[in-house]
Amino acid sequence: xxxxxxIQNLTKAYDKEPVLKELNLEVPTGxxxxxxxxxxxxxxxxxxxxTGLLSYDQGFVEIDGMPYSAxxxxxxxxxxxxVLQPPLxxxxxxxxxxxxxxxxxxxxxxxxxxxxxxxxxxxxEIEEFAQVKTKQLSxxxxxxxxxxxxxxxxPKLLFLDEPFExxxxxxxxxxxxxxxxxxxxxxxxxxxxxxxxVVENLCDDIAILHKGKILAYxxxxxxxxxxxxxxxxxxxxxxxxxxxxxxxxxxxL
Numbered sequence: 001x002x003x004x005x006x007i008q009n010l011t012k013a014y015d016k017e018p019v020l021k022e023l024n025l026e027v028p029t030g031x032x033x034x035x036x037x038x039x040x041x042x043x044x045x046x047x048x049x050x051t052g053l054l055s056y057d058q059g060f061v062e063i064d065g066m067p068y069s070a071x072x073x074x075x076x077x078x079x080x081x082x083v084l085q086p087p088l089x090x091x092x093x094x095x096x097x098x099x100x101x102x103x104x105x106x107x108x109x110x111x112x113x114x115x116x117x118x119x120x121x122x123x124x125e126i127e128e129f130a131q132v133k134t135k136q137l138s139x140x141x142x143x144x145x146x147x148x149x150x151x152x153x154x155p156k157l158l159f160l161d162e163p164f165e166x167x168x169x170x171x172x173x174x175x176x177x178x179x180x181x182x183x184x185x186x187x188x189x190x191x192x193x194x195x196x197x198v199v200e201n202l203c204d205d206i207a208i209l210h211k212g213k214i215l216a217y218x219x220x221x222x223x224x225x226x227x228x229x230x231x232x233x234x235x236x237x238x239x240x241x242x243x244x245x246x247x248x249x250x251x252x253l
Contacts, residue, residue, distance in 0.1 A: 002029040003062075004157050004188035005050070010059035012045055012212075019045045020056070021212040027190060027205070032183050034203030035192045036236060041209045043192040044085060047161045050190070051082045064156055078106065081155035085162040087146035091135035095126060098134055099149045106153040113152075120148040124171055139166035144175075151178060158182065160191045164198055176202055200232040208239050215239045 005027040012020040019042045027033045037043050048054035050061065052073060061068040063076050090098055099117050110116060121127040124144040129137060134145065143166060150158060160179075164172045179189050179202065193199050199206060206223065208215045216239050218226065226235055 002065075003027065004029040004031070004064060005190065006060070006062040008060040010046075010049070010056055010061065012042075012049065012054070012056045019212050020049075023059070023209075023212065023214060025207060025214055025217070027188060029188055030183060030186050031205055032179060032189045032203045033191065034199040034206040035190070035209055036194065036196060036199055036206060036232075037192075037209035038240060039194075042212045043209055044161055046209070047082070047084065047159055047190075047192060051080065051084070051159055052077060053084075079156040080159065081106075081150035081153045081157075082159040083143065083146045083150050083161065083163050084159075085165055086139070087142050089134040089142060089146060092133055094131050094133055095121070095137070095145050096130040098145065099152065102149040103152055108153060116152060117148070120152065121145075123174060124148060140168060140171070143167050144171055147175060147178075151182065155187060157188045157190065160189065162193055163191060164193060164195055172198065196233050196236060206232070208236060210240055 003026050005025070007023060007025040010020050010023040011018065023042075023046070035043055035046070045054065049056050050063070050068075052068075064079050066072045066076055068076060090101065093101060096117065099121075103113060103117075118127065118130075121130060124147070126137075126141050126144050126148075129141060129145075134142065137145065143163065147160075147163060163175060167175065176198070179191075182189060191199065191203060205217065205219045207217045218235075223232075230238070
């Protein structure tokens with residue numbers, strides 16, 4: 001099976017405080033993959049490393065068959081797009097200028113690019129902000145704008161860090177629709193989210209990250225077996241709690 005992403009023994013620390021601890025993970029090509037974990041588990045740090053925004057202390061990262069290195073960095077970034085939390089936008093660009101600039105950086109040359117940009121902005125109900133500077137947008141509109149720009153680059157691997165945060169319910173449904181269409185084209189989508197219901201219904205494989213380590217990797221087959229008796233929220237709690245009886249902490253109540 002082809003792997004879009006391979007991570008081996010990845011370690012990252014801040015001020016000698018480990019955030020990722022010899023983390024190992026493989027994501028199949030063409031998979032909608034979900035990474036879930038409590039706040040502080042290391043999800044955003046991992047996304048930062050995989051998108052080249054953060055360095056790491058040790059380990060090995062391979063993206064689309066290429067080891068992540070200085071020699072391969074430019075070629076890898078041509079194949080990867082991301083929507084981070086919070087989104088990274090050019091604050092003094094208008095929404096339309098931002099999307100156009102991203103497409104220009106990725107050398108997107110479709111003859112109908114303007115039409116695609118307009119149709120996407122209309123689909124996600126941000127067309128009225130086309131000439132509004134990105135710094136004036138709400139959190140949800142910023143997220144939708146970054147998502148539009150990312151998918152227009154036609155990435156082979158798309159990283160989405162909390163993509164549904166601050167986004168309205170209708171737009172979440174439309175984002176899910178686009179994500180499924182991208183999967184149909186062969187794109188691998190890597191999603192981090194704390195909205196377990198969305199991950200449960202959208203993702204093929206799911207991994208649980210806690211305190212910098214992968215506690216469990218649930219492929220579609222193992223998920224089907226586990227979910228006969230429990231939903232994802234219950235499975236998640238079982239792995240995170242690891243036998244600790246939290247009710248004892250509320251004995252005073």
